[in-house]
Amino acid sequence: MTTAPGRAPAVAEAWRHVATGDDAVAVAERHALGTSARVAVWPPENLARARAAVDEVLTALDRQASRFRADSEICWLHRAGAARGGVFLLSDGLAEAVSVALAAARWTGGRADPTVGDALVSLGYDRDFAAIGPDGEPPAAAVPAPGWQLVRLDGPLLRLPAGIRLDLGATAKAVGSDRAARAVMAACGHAGGVLVGLGGDIAVAGTPPRGGWPLTVADRPDPAGAPGTQLVRLARGAVATSSITCRQWRRGGEVLHHIVDPQTGRPADGPWRTVSVAAATCADANAAATASIVAGAAAEGWLKSAGLPARLVTRDGRVRYLGGWPSAAGLPLPVPPAGRVYRGPRTGGHR
Amino acid sequence: MESDRDYGGGQVPLREFGDWDPGPAGPQRRPAARRDGIRLARRMSNWTAAALMIGSGAAAVALAHQALPAAAPPAGSTAAPGAAAGSAAPAAAAGPQVAHSVVTTSGSGVTTTTTTRTVHGRVIVTRVRHAPVYQDN
Numbered sequence: 131m132t133t134a135p136g137r138a139p140a141v142a143e144a145w146r147h148v149a150t151g152d153d154a155v156a157v158a159e160r161h162a163l164g165t166s167a168r169v170a171v172w173p174p175e176n177l178a179r180a181r182a183a184v185d186e187v188l189t190a191l192d193r194q195a196s197r198f199r200a201d202s203e204i205c206w207l208h209r210a211g212a213a214r215g216g217v218f219l220l221s222d223g224l225a226e227a228v229s230v231a232l233a234a235a236r237w238t239g240g241r242a243d244p245t246v247g248d249a250l251v252s253l254g255y256d257r258d259f260a261a262i263g264p265d266g267e268p269p270a271a272a273v274p275a276p277g278w279q280l281v282r283l284d285g286p287l288l289r290l291p292a293g294i295r296l297d298l299g300a301t302a303k304a305v306g307s308d309r310a311a312r313a314v315m316a317a318c319g320h321a322g323g324v325l326v327g328l329g330g331d332i333a334v335a336g337t338p339p340r341g342g343w344p345l346t347v348a349d350r351p352d353p354a355g356a357p358g359t360q361l362v363r364l365a366r367g368a369v370a371t372s373s374i375t376c377r378q379w380r381r382g383g384e385v386l387h388h389i390v391d392p393q394t395g396r397p398a399d400g401p402w403r404t405v406s407v408a409a410a411t412c413a414d415a416n417a418a419a420t421a422s423i424v425a426g427a428a429a430e431g432w433l434k435s436a437g438l439p440a441r442l443v444t445r446d447g448r449v450r451y452l453g454g455w456p457s458a459a460g461l462p463l464p465v466p467p468a469g470r471v472y473r474g475p476r477t478g479g480h481r
Numbered sequence: 482m483e484s485d486r487d488y489g490g491g492q493v494p495l496r497e498f499g500d501w502d503p504g505p506a507g508p509q510r511r512p513a514a515r516r517d518g519i520r521l522a523r524r525m526s527n528w529t530a531a532a533l534m535i536g537s538g539a540a541a542v543a544l545a546h547q548a549l550p551a552a553a554p555p556a557g558s559t560a561a562p563g564a565a566a567g568s569a570a571p572a573a574a575a576g577p578q579v580a581h582s583v584v585t586t587s588g589s590g591v592t593t594t595t596t597t598r599t600v601h602g603r604v605i606v607t608r609v610r611h612a613p614v615y616q617d618n
Binding site: 150151152154155157168170172322323325327330331332337338339340343344345346347348349359361369370371372373374375404406 | 579582584586587
């Protein structure tokens with residue numbers, strides 16, 4: 131059994147204030163985890179404590195689960211286990227993140243599989259996305275995922291076979307949103323309410339604004355002026371979106387994206403370009419959204435059986451609403467009462 | 482009460498558990514059996530009355546609870562048609578009124594990457610924006 135060495139401290143980036151037009155809430159944003167983090171709180175005077183709590187959670191998550199930091203725990207795991215595999219003692223935070231990823235794989239029938247790490251590397255997604263060249267040589271041969279069933283987790287003990295590279299992209303950011311929302315409420319003495327968004331994965335906690343937090347559903351993070359967006363309200367739980375319209379790059383003239391079908395090792399090629407799902411936790415919502423992109427035509431049936439409200443956008447822009455997701459603007463999302471892959475952060479589990 | 486009824490021939494008195502001892506049949510057994518039966522009947526009657534009182538109380542509480550006026554839903558919290566099992570806005574009435582969108586849920590796009598390095602004693606900050614290559618149909 132092996133344990134991870136100590137890691138160097140990370141420095142959080144600066145937050146900037148975001149003006150939304152409402153003085154009753156305070157909103158701030160910063161770069162984090164290769165995308166943007168946003169926090170909204172009421173009462174506004176809670177913002178400083180909220181930002182500090184989010185910083186702490188994101189810094190810990192980055193050290194635990196980033197595939198692009200050489201000093202992260204998961205990179206150490208891959209280096210240590212590359213040749214012969216082994217049994218590893220994980221930190222509580224990474225153990226929880228891996229546990230959620232494996233639960234998501236089981237729940238989605240393997241469509242959100244954390245063993246797609248090598249498949250992504252073979253496609254050229256081998257570094258922080260912003261550092262990937264926009265074009266390059268054709269991708270190497272496809273590498274199907276070995277399968278999540280080969281990875282065993284018993285508490286903090288992980289058995290990782292040789293040659294398996296984990297990618298927690300389908301769940302880790304969402305777990306970060308869930309953790310951060312909970313941490314903000316604790317830091318603020320459980321007064322007021324908070325919304326945390328990490329690259330489109332949004333979790334809320336505490337008391338929401340009347341009718342719920344207003345948020346925009348879109349293909350892309352900056353939808354200003356874009357058609358096909360929708361305003362909805364979220365009073366509890368979470369909402370997450372997966373889309374093939376973001377994180378794209380070219381290899382040999384072919385447009386690739388980051389949502390990989392574990393069975394083929396190739397970018398998912400179904401009828402949906404964007405799927406948004408509401409769920410009790412952000413980890414559930416993001417796992418379901420990613421699995422729906424991979425599932426293609428089977429997504430509607432699976433989402434219905436899972437009882438999840440969802441908004442699916444076809445490649446030509448047509449929108450399907452499922453499970454009570456409102457088709458009109460400004461209405462609240464119905465959120466199932468309990469999570470399937472994540473029950474929420476354990477006390478101190480994010481460290 | 483004790484004189485209300487007399488257990489005639491062919492009738493079997495009620496017993497408590499563990500009391501089953503038919504004993505000698507005939508007239509010499511009849512007074513004791515009668516007393517036992519009446520005692521048991523009285524005990525059961527008391528239990529029945531207690532159960533009725535408890536049941537009536539519970540029913541009254543339930544009816545009173547249902548009769549209370551429901552809390553007014555928060556603004557804009559109309560349930561969507563065909564909504565799945567789940568709740569939309571519990572305890573939303575206590576929060577502030579917020580009209581404008583505070584965040585966007587979308588694909589996790591990359592905004593900017595900030596790199597800081599020191600060259601000849603000067604700190605150089607580089608921000609890289611990576612735009613998606615996707616085009617809408």
